[in-house]
Amino acid sequence: MADWWRGGVIYQVYPRSFQDSNGDGVGDLPGILRRLDHIAGLGVDCIWLSPITQSPQEDMGYDVSNYIDVDPLFGTMEDFDSLIERAHALGLKVIMDQVVSHTSDQHPWFRESRLSRDNARADWYVWADPLPDGSPPNNWPAVFGGRAWEWNPTRGQYYLHNFLASQPDLNFHNAEVQDAVLDIMRFWLERGIDGFRLDTVNYYFHDKKLRSNPPNKRDEHLPYAVNPYDMQEHKYSKSQPENVAFLQRVRALLDQFPGATSVGEVGDSHKAVELMAEYTSGGDKLHMCYSFEFLGPQFTAKHFRTRIEQFFKHSKDGWPCWSFSNHDVPRHITRWAPHSVDPAALGRQAAALLLSLKGSVCLYQGEELGLPETDLIFEELTDPRGIRFWPEDKGRDGCRTPMPWDDGEAPNGFTTGTPWLPVKPPQSALNAALQNADANSTLAFYRAILAWRRSHPVLSDGDIDFLKTPEPILAFRRTGPDATMLCVFNLSAEPQQLTLTGANAAPEAISQHAGLDNGALTLGPNGYAFIAVSDGKVKLG
Template sequence: MSYFATESRQYSHPEDTSSVDTDWWRGAVIYQIYPRSFQDHNNDGVGDLVGITSRLEYVADLGVDAIWLSPVFTSPMKDFGYDVSNYRDIDPTFGSLEDFDRLLEKAHSLGLKVVIDQVISHSSDRHPWFAESRLSRTNEKADWYVWADPKPDGSPPNNWLSIFGGSAWHWDGRRMQYYLHNFLTSQPDLNFHNPAVQDALVGEMRFWLERGVDGFRLDTVNFYFHAQSLESNPPVKPEDFNASTAPAVNPYNLQEHLYDKSQPENIAFLKRLRALLDEYPGTTTVGEIGDAQHQLEVMAQYTSGDDMLHMCYTFDYLGGEYTARHFTEALRATQEKAPDGWICLAFSNHDVVRHVSRWAPHGFEDRLTRQAALLLATMRGSVCLFQGEELGLTEAEIAYDDLVDPYGIEFWPEFKGRDGCRTPMVWHAHVRNGGFSSANRTWLPVPAQHLAYAVDQQDNVANSVLSFYRSVLKFRKDHPALIKGDLTLIEGTPDNVLAFTRTLDGETLVCAFNMSAESAEFDLGGGTVTEAGAPGSDAQRDGARLSFGPFGAYIGIGN
C-alpha cells in the first residue's frame, strides 16, 4: 500500500449513534500526532491539518484505534499551541475549521476515533478573558484568573514554582498584583474556584463534542485547582525526591506540591466533565497527571468508578527506568492503589526524550525497540504511541541555535528541552526534508540520521521496525485478553525478568521479558504452555525452562 498521494479523498460520516461502542477506549491503541511535525501541505515549514489528513491511511494501516491531536487551536505559539487564545477556532498555522472537519470526516471513514488536546488549566495571556481580567480588580472577569496581593515586602505571595523555571507568580503593574502561572509567564492559570470559569470551559468543550470529536486528552488535569489558602509548599523529603515530572536540574522537584495542584475540589469538576461526555455516547477522556510524589493516588481518584475520567496516564513509564524491578513495582503499585482505575500506557510522547534513546544501551537499540513495543502491547491498559515511535526513531540532537522550546532554552545545556522528540516525521529517505515539507527551512530541522528510518525504507519490508509494530498491534487485537484482560504478576522471577499473565474468558497468555543486555533464564513452573506466535517472542524453551538473549521476550498460551 502506498501512503504518498498528495490528494485526499472526501468521505461521508459513517456514525450511527444507536450502535456506538461506548467502551472502545478501554484497551484502545491511540496514535499521537504532533501537528507541527507530521506533514506540511502548504510548504511553509510547519505541519498542518491538510497534511495530516493526507496521511491518515498510513495511520489506519498501523492497526491503531484512534488519533490524538496535540493542540491546533488559535495560539501565539509561545508554547506551541499549549497556550490557547481562542478555544473555538483553528490557528491559521494549521488551517481552518473546515480543514478540521474534513480531517474528522476522513478519520471516521477509516475507522479512526479523533481525540483532541484540551488545555484548560491555563490560557494564553492573549486570550480575551485575560486581557479583560488584568484591566482592573472590579471588572466582570477580574477573578477569572488567579490573582494575589504581594507580601508586605513586595515579594510573591508564596514559594510556588513554575515548571518552566523561577517563581510561579508574575507581577502585573496594572492591577498591582501577582498572577499565577504554573508554566510560562504567558500562560496564566484560570481560576477554577469561580463557577463562571467552569461554565465557560465546559461550553468550549461542548463546542468540539457537537462538532463530532470522540474525546479529549486533558493537559495537566491535576493542575486545575489551587489551594485558596495560598500556603507555601514544604520541601520534599530526600527519600521522596522524584524527577519523573521535571528534569533533575529543575528546582521544581525540591518541593512537595501539596497546595499548588492535585486539590480535592478537582473531583467535583471532573465528575462534571464526565457527565458532559456521557451526553455524547462513545466519547472518552484521558488525563495527564504530573505529580511526582502522589501520581498513582491521584490516578486512582480520577479514574475509579463510572463518574470520573475514563483513563489517565502518569510518568511512571515516561520518566522511569527500563528495568524489571521498576516495571514490577509500578505494576504492583497500580494494582494496589488504583485497582478500579484505568491507565493509559506510553513510553514516549511530545514531552520526553524518545524511549529508545532514553533506555537502550549502545548496540541494543533495535532489540530494545522491538521488546518495548511488545511489552507495551501486552501490559494492562490503553496504549499511546507517539508519531515516529513505530519507525524506531531516536532522540534528535538539536543545536542550541535551532532550539525553539522555551523549557530547553531555560535549562540548557543540562536539560536540552523537548525539541529533540518533536522533529518532523520522515516519509522519504531521498526527498527534501524527508518528505515532510519542501520549504527551505522547517520549524525544526529534519535530522539526517532519521532518514534511514523513513517510512519508504520500511514499508513492506518484512523485518523492519514498522512491519514489526503492525504485527504486534495485530497480535494484540487477535487476543482480547491483552485488551481487557486481568494482569497477574508472576513472582519469583530473576532480577532482570518481568513476567505476568493476561487472562480473559478462559484465555491466558504468559508474558515474560528479559529487560537487560545480559542473557537470562527463567522457570515457568507448573502447567503447560504452548507457543502463541507473537512477533518478537524469541526466547528458547526447554520444557518449563526459558532462555532469553539480551532484551528477549516470550509470549505463550497457558493451558
C-alpha cells in the first residue's frame, strides 16, 4: 500500500545502542538483525535507522564522510542487505537517516573545496570573506556552541558550520550540490530502502546575503539561555523559502519508487508547526514532518491542543509525525515526571495519547520498556554538546544508553564487551526479558495498545476535534465515516472527575484508571479513557 505511512507507526533504532554482535561495545547491523523479531512483535510498521554510513563519529554518525557505504563500525553493505531483506519478510518497512545539510570535514567534497577558491567543488560549501577586522561575516551561532564560522587559512575565508566545526554546511544554492544529494538518495532507494528521515531538513538553505539574525525576545528578569544559540531568532541562517523547491525535487524522486516515504526533522523554535505544515502540504513535497513541539517539558492540555490545531489550520492536506522521545532529548518518562507519581502509569498514558493523535507516530527504542533518562557523570559523556555545556545541559547521552535485553546484571545482553555508554541499575531493572514474562508490563501494554489501535482505524485516519475542557484534562474526538472515539486524558497526578453526557458505553479495556457511572467520568492519576460514541454528540463538563 503506497500510503502505508499515513497513520503508520515508526520505530527508531539508534544502532550504537540497540544490540552489539561482535563484543566491541557498539551496536551494529547484525545485532539489529538479531532483534528484528522484537520490533516486529510490537506491531509497528517501519524502522528508522539512525546513521549507519561512514563517519569519523565526532557527532555519532551525523558527520558523514561517505554517503554510499556502511561504516565498518556497524558492519558491511551485505549486512545492510540482509537486514532489509529480513525486515521486509517480517512486514516491516525500513527508512534511514539522510544527513545532507552538512558533511564531515573528512568528506572528499570538502577536502577538495577547502583547497582553493577555483576548484571544481569550490562552491559546494558555504564560504565567506571575513569582515575588515577579520571577524566572521555575521553573528550566526553554532548549535553546539561558539560561532557558526570556522577560518580556513588556505582559502582565506570562513566556512559555515551550523553544528561542529568538523561539520561544514553544504551550499544548496548550488544546483550541483542538489543533484549530488539526490543521486545519493537514489542509490539507497535502488538498494531497497523504503525512504528517509531527513535530518535538519530546514537547515539546507541559508540567506544568500548572509544577514545577521535578530535577537530572541527575553524578559529582563530571566537569566540568559545556557546555550547562546537559543538567544537568537534564526531568521536568516535556516528555514529559507528556497527550501520548498528542493523538497519538491526530493518528492519527485521518491514518487519514482512506489511506497517510498519521507519524514523531515524541523528544528525551529519560532515557526516549527507552520514549517511542518508548509513542507508537507500539496502532495508534492515531504510526506511527513516532525518538530520538537512535543519533545520538551511542556505537558499541558493547552500545549497539545494548540500545536495540533495550528498544524491543521495551516495545512488541510499536510501530515504530521508526532513523537515524545528520540535520540536528541531526555526521555519523556523523566521529562514529565513532575506530572506523575507512577512512572509506569505515565508511560502508558503517554503511549495512549501519542497513538491516538491525528498523524503518524514515531516511537524511540526503549519507550516500550518505559526506560527513564540515564543519569551519567561527566567522565562518562561522549556527546559534544553535553561536554561543552555541562552541567546545566547534560547533553544527549542519557537517552542513548544501550537497550537492556536480558535479565540479570548490566549490560543485560547488549554486548559481551564494555558498552560504549553504561547500562545503569534503573534501566537494567526494566530489561526486556523480565517484561516479556510479565503480562502486566509496559512492554506487554505497548503490544496490546498497538494491536488495539490497528483494530480501530479511526485512530489512524479519522478527523480530530477538541472538546473544551479545563486543565489538566485533554479531550478530543477522532471521527471517521463509521466510528467516533472519544479520547480523554488526565494530565496530572491528581484524580479528576467530569460530567459526561451523550455517551453510555463503558471505557474501552485499554483505558487506565478510568470509570464511568451515571454520567460521572472519573480519571485517576494519569488516567485516560477511550469511549466509543455512537453519534459523536458528547459533552464534558
